[in-house]
Amino acid sequence: MSEKRKLPDPSIVKEEILAKYPPKIARKRAKSMVVVDQTVDQEIQSNVRTIPGIITQRGCCYAGCKGVVLGPTRDIVNLVHGPIGCSFYAWLTRRNQTDAGEEGPDGENFINYCFSTDMQDENIVFGGEKKLKQAIQEIYEIFKPKAIGVFSTCPVGLIGDDVHAVSREMKEKLGDCNVFGFSCEGYKGVSQSAGHHIANNALFKHVIGNDDTAPKGKYNINLLGEYNIGGDAFELDRIFDLCGINLISTFSGNSTVSGFERSHTADLNLVMCHRSINYVAEMMETKYGIPWFKVNFIGAEATAKSLRRLGEYYGDADLIARIEEVIAAELPGVKAAAKAVLPTTDGKLAMMFVGGSRAHHYQELFAEMGMTTVSAGYEFAHRDDYEGRKVLPSIKVDADSRNIEELKIEPDETRYNPRKTEEELAELEKNGLEFSEYKGMYTEMADQSLIVDDISHWESDKLIEYYKPDIFCAGIKEKYVVQKMGIPLKQLHSYDYGGPYAGFEGAKNFYTDIERMLSTTIWKKLKAPWLSKETDPCICAEFVA
Amino acid sequence: MLLRHTPKEITERKGVTINPAKTCQPVGAMYAALGVHGCLPHSHGSQGCCSYHRSVLTRHYKDPIMAGTSSFTEGSSVFGGQANLLAALTNMFTIYNPDLVAVHTTCLSETIGDDIPQIVHKATEDGKIPEGKHVIHCNTPSYVGSHVTGFSNMCTGIVKGLAKHTGNAIDQVNILPGWVEPSDMREIKRIAKEMEAKIVMYPDTSDVVDAPQTGEFKMYPAGGTTVEAIASSGDSIKTLACGSWASEDAAKQLDSSFKVPYEVLDIPVGLSATDRFIEALANAAKVPVPDSFIAERGRLVDVIADMTQYLHGKKVAIFGDPDQLIPMVEFLLDLDMIPTHVISGTPGKKFTAKIKELCAEKAPNVQVQNGAQSDMFLLHQWIKNEPVDLLLGNTYGKYIARDEEIPFVRYGFPILDRIGHSYFSTVGYTGGIRLLEMMLGAIMDRQERECSDIKMELVM
Numbered sequence A: 001m002s003e004k005r006k007l008p009d010p011s012i013v014k015e016e017i018l019a020k021y022p023p024k025i026a027r028k029r030a031k032s033m034v035v036v037d038q039t040v041d042q043e044i045q046s047n048v049r050t051i052p053g054i055i056t057q058r059g060c061c062y063a064g065c066k067g068v069v070l071g072p073t074r075d076i077v078n079l080v081h082g083p084i085g086c087s088f089y090a091w092l093t094r095r096n097q098t099d100a101g102e103e104g105p106d107g108e109n110f111i112n113y114c115f116s117t118d119m120q121d122e123n124i125v126f127g128g129e130k131k132l133k134q135a136i137q138e139i140y141e142i143f144k145p146k147a148i149g150v151f152s153t154c155p156v157g158l159i160g161d162d163v164h165a166v167s168r169e170m171k172e173k174l175g176d177c178n179v180f181g182f183s184c185e186g187y188k189g190v191s192q193s194a195g196h197h198i199a200n201n202a203l204f205k206h207v208i209g210n211d212d213t214a215p216k217g218k219y220n221i222n223l224l225g226e227y228n229i230g231g232d233a234f235e236l237d238r239i240f241d242l243c244g245i246n247l248i249s250t251f252s253g254n255s256t257v258s259g260f261e262r263s264h265t266a267d268l269n270l271v272m273c274h275r276s277i278n279y280v281a282e283m284m285e286t287k288y289g290i291p292w293f294k295v296n297f298i299g300a301e302a303t304a305k306s307l308r309r310l311g312e313y314y315g316d317a318d319l320i321a322r323i324e325e326v327i328a329a330e331l332p333g334v335k336a337a338a339k340a341v342l343p344t345t346d347g348k349l350a351m352m353f354v355g356g357s358r359a360h361h362y363q364e365l366f367a368e369m370g371m372t373t374v375s376a377g378y379e380f381a382h383r384d385d386y387e388g389r390k391v392l393p394s395i396k397v398d399a400d401s402r403n404i405e406e407l408k409i410e411p412d413e414t415r416y417n418p419r420k421t422e423e424e425l426a427e428l429e430k431n432g433l434e435f436s437e438y439k440g441m442y443t444e445m446a447d448q449s450l451i452v453d454d455i456s457h458w459e460s461d462k463l464i465e466y467y468k469p470d471i472f473c474a475g476i477k478e479k480y481v482v483q484k485m486g487i488p489l490k491q492l493h494s495y496d497y498g499g500p501y502a503g504f505e506g507a508k509n510f511y512t513d514i515e516r517m518l519s520t521t522i523w524k525k526l527k528a529p530w531l532s533k534e535t536d537p538c539i540c541a542e543f544v545a
Numbered sequence B: 001m002l003l004r005h006t007p008k009e010i011t012e013r014k015g016v017t018i019n020p021a022k023t024c025q026p027v028g029a030m031y032a033a034l035g036v037h038g039c040l041p042h043s044h045g046s047q048g049c050c051s052y053h054r055s056v057l058t059r060h061y062k063d064p065i066m067a068g069t070s071s072f073t074e075g076s077s078v079f080g081g082q083a084n085l086l087a088a089l090t091n092m093f094t095i096y097n098p099d100l101v102a103v104h105t106t107c108l109s110e111t112i113g114d115d116i117p118q119i120v121h122k123a124t125e126d127g128k129i130p131e132g133k134h135v136i137h138c139n140t141p142s143y144v145g146s147h148v149t150g151f152s153n154m155c156t157g158i159v160k161g162l163a164k165h166t167g168n169a170i171d172q173v174n175i176l177p178g179w180v181e182p183s184d185m186r187e188i189k190r191i192a193k194e195m196e197a198k199i200v201m202y203p204d205t206s207d208v209v210d211a212p213q214t215g216e217f218k219m220y221p222a223g224g225t226t227v228e229a230i231a232s233s234g235d236s237i238k239t240l241a242c243g244s245w246a247s248e249d250a251a252k253q254l255d256s257s258f259k260v261p262y263e264v265l266d267i268p269v270g271l272s273a274t275d276r277f278i279e280a281l282a283n284a285a286k287v288p289v290p291d292s293f294i295a296e297r298g299r300l301v302d303v304i305a306d307m308t309q310y311l312h313g314k315k316v317a318i319f320g321d322p323d324q325l326i327p328m329v330e331f332l333l334d335l336d337m338i339p340t341h342v343i344s345g346t347p348g349k350k351f352t353a354k355i356k357e358l359c360a361e362k363a364p365n366v367q368v369q370n371g372a373q374s375d376m377f378l379l380h381q382w383i384k385n386e387p388v389d390l391l392l393g394n395t396y397g398k399y400i401a402r403d404e405e406i407p408f409v410r411y412g413f414p415i416l417d418r419i420g421h422s423y424f425s426t427v428g429y430t431g432g433i434r435l436l437e438m439m440l441g442a443i444m445d446r447q448e449r450e451c452s453d454i455k456m457e458l459v460m
């Protein structure tokens, strides 16, 4: 692989970008655009209000709650209380695959359905609680689901419908159906992130811990913050299986409510996407004594490292040996695949602006292909996702965060059971395991790379012009904008309908997909031949001669 | 099974809509606004709506869909969104320099009761709208109507905001094409040109959402009806409004504000609706129908006559928007197919009456329903009770099609999983041939997949 190239200083382009903005906006945006200098501590402004009219990537609280966290769970009916659109747009548009198996009582799968109370003007004027109750009743009668989640959209909060009271009432009335609500109105917080928190809270209050059935495996874990886009969770299931590790539940790729209900019986929580799910990890630790640490299964080396940490946690020679066997069996194939694409990928530049963890995780995969991430940022992350959890105490709680409930969690009277003693944890930490820690994207970025939080269209436009990256990673709204500039865009929300990209097999898929994107013929034929001839001085010269 | 929980037995529902056959107003307003040249649509509400609307339009067109949002926070939802909209207008004009901004509301700003005209007035007073630039607007509460209503409201907003009356009548016909694809708008323009009819058509999303790949991103692509052309529509001699749901209100507005008389037509889908459209346009523009249309029409009629055996008597289920469904059902009847189940989530009393009237003779048993709880869940149940040979509708239909093993043709909005709709029109006589090609393809592919080896036919 080529040497890491020295990145050019983007300070000038940063100034150019800001110069276009009205002065107040420029001052605000300046704090979210940081030229990395690893010799000092830098603060990256994030999780602050989006500037109206700036053309943002961000979505809403409801999208983070219903779409992200609860969406992938198949045996719950997710009922959206609101006008029709909010539910319609979230219908199957995030590619959470699920394997419900055969039809029958265990084969419940409501993911392909879209449920809405479709509020009408009379519901807005006179309140929608009656219609909501009616909807829950009808769902129960038609589908007999074990759980119904009720999601509030913007108007609901405003007209004062109490989804929690309705849910409680209906739960009682129905008897064998767990009905619970989410106050995830789209205006809450500043992005999807608020919705993640609200979803975490409701899962913790209403689902986790409902079933004490002891797990069957020898090593029982939960995987948190993995959403099975393109089948990622299936690949990780395969790897865990090979290692002999029993996954009680994944939050929430390929997940079931039944799995969540038993998740508190695990020995350990592994956290993939820190942003969306760290709350559950924290709360489970406080209430049940389950430790957590951050892992990353995006990238072959990262996967191997995460598995080894798991082995260290258990400290079990059998498990460690088995994990090493799996790595030894899998890694060479992945390495070979990476090597095969190097001629195309080595030295190429990537930019990525997406989500709350992927813009970090995927840097590792690109590095395995010899590619450099020149600029990156999240769409809805917080400072800790950039700078690491060490900054948590110094994050000021502003008006937009204050309205998101913080649950007060106490150790469970009967079920709190620290999986490791203080001494054991300390010993493991000494050996390099870092519990309850995430170091963030920042530490891994090269000096003079540029971090931009909540990037705007104008900013990405200018940065593309400046960096001329070989590939740009973002989401569907940016996809064709960037491609019209002649630069391939890899969607890291939907994987462009490919994947999986996690784990060992996933890494191979990613390498080949990126290689394909970088060597696509059509990018070289964007200009009509007669146009390029006109501007080509050599040809003109020939004609003159 | 994908929709494994859908029971055959139908129970009455009043509370829950399942698998909707409609979506919300603003997405239609956003799409309509994209049909004005140099326009940046703006969603006044929380940013989630805008993100969703941009996403679904992007997935449908595989093209950039740019729009701004007021990004409401909890504070704005309490105190109103005036400050957000004012800031957004300043920012959009400063950073993105559009010719005009088209503001539509969302459920949130509607529930709050933000007064958009007043806010826009204030923006103008405060000098936040640069010289020569425009801000147009419409209200799009999604708890009324559907995405089609939003499209219609923005069309009316375009008339209100941009059309002018100078008193000098211009010998041109306004065409409001309705919610159709860029390919369809391009085809309507071609038809008018071929007829030498002078028209001004809006919205016109051709060359906007089907923009060419040249290696250069244009925030405001070449297409879209210009502000000047729209302004002139107040002086036109007549308006032809295609599709009563999407276009009638705007036509009425042109009539009431500028005394431009109007005629409501079906969107020219299929043989009969195209016949009527051609005649209406010729009459309105006072031009003869050129002979080339005899040939164009004749080609469609020829294909129908040649292939009728594969179509005759086939039962069809169809869902979508009223303006599309009405002429399509008529076309199916012209093909001797049997419209069997017809569903639209879009409300409007005259819809079922119209479908029943069309079907009275040849398909008297047609099941038709629109409005509340008229959703794809019900359609699926109907299909389970009375199976069909062909399903027509948007992409979501594929889940029913696969479970019930029905040949499926994508028709309507949104189409998230196939290309074609941007480029190949389904309006006019030529569009009719494309519809036939798709339907015949689906039906014949099925026959070939399912027949025994012995029954395989080389020639069909």
Ligand code: SF4
Pocket: A082, A083, A084, A085, A086, A087, A153, A154, A155, B024, B025, B026, B048, B049, B052, B105, B106, B107, B108, B142, B143
């Ligand atoms: S709140 Fe209203 S406008 Fe926004 S997505 Fe939902 S239905 Fe559509």
Ligand code: SF4
Pocket: A060, A061, A062, A063, A086, A152, A153, A154, A155, A184, A185, A186, A187, B046, B047, B048, B049, B050, B052, B106, B107, B108
């Ligand atoms: S109405 Fe609110 S909840 Fe619904 S999509 Fe819009 S921002 Fe999100």
